[in-house]
């Protein structure tokens with residue numbers, strides 16, 4: 001495997017045709033900073049380039065899959081002033097646009113089958129990446145996806161302006177996004193977003209990950225795996241153009257919100273617990 005730097009919040013390994021990526025920072029509910037999302041993207045690129053890999057598996061740890069963008073990281077970006085950037089636009093192009101567009105693009109164009117082991121809730125950009133996966137399994141019925149853009153002064157990102165209507169239907173998407181409500185387990189099962197619920201207790205994510213991987217190993221036995229990649233390519237071709245277009249539109253639309261400063265005010269309230277998401 002080609003070398004890649006280490007990241008203390010994300011591990012990876014290869015087992016047979018599976019490239020397994022695991023979020024390993026349960027203490028802050030697997031929140032990710034900008035650099036972590038870039039690292040995740042780089043791992044996906046490694047999996048993409050490896051001819052022995054057919055499935056990229058996303059696992060997590062603890063009680064949340066991921067609570068999204070780390071508000072401490074966003075505060076750091078705000079302090080990132082000095083002579084480094086000529087303007088607020090320049091700062092947020094670097095701290096937001098470039099990162100978001102990159103990680104979303106890597107997920108959109110990924111050629112291996114993307115499997116998400118959803119052990120718990122996912123929020124924000126992380127939830128957007130879950131919605132870009134090809135197959136999702138849940139640990140139990142406590143899982144949900146929350147896209148709190150309306151509560152944070154943001155707009156859709158990570159391709160959600162297209163992935164959510166495609167996967168959950170347009171009206172459900174409008175209602176959940178406009179009023180900042182989670183896509184809960186019932187919605188996810190009604191729309192067949194979740195392929196199987198493993199019905200395991202929330203305290204046992206490692207057992208869920210192990211059981212799911214064992215099941216996947218059984219499922220791929222005897223298959224001609226290049227067929228899986230060929231089918232993924234064809235299935236993806238239905239919407240790839242729209243995903244690429246929306247990725248660019250979303251970040252460009254968001255930029256003015258960052259420059260205006262409303263997301264920062266709201267992320268800071270979230271960090272100091274003056275603001276909460278209604279769940």
Ligand SMILES: CC/C=C/CC(=O)SCCNC(=O)CCNC(=O)[C@H](O)C(C)(C)COP(=O)(O)OP(=O)(O)OC[C@H]1O[C@@H](n2cnc3c(N)ncnc32)[C@H](O)[C@@H]1OP(=O)(O)O
Nearest residue numbers: 027028029031067068069070071072123124125126148277
């Ligand atoms: C690049 C810009 C892109 C933005 C898109 C996004 O991703 S927007 C989404 C941003 N994320 C959020 O809005 C979620 C924020 N977190 C919460 O609302 C709550 O923590 C929760 C997820 C609803 C869980 O609440 P609960 O009461 O169950 O747990 P705690 O709040 O006590 O959290 C436990 C510890 O984890 C820390 N933490 C949680 N989320 C984040 C986060 N996003 N960033 C940083 N840290 C996070 C939390 O602070 C607690 O740590 P302590 O040290 O114990 O205080």
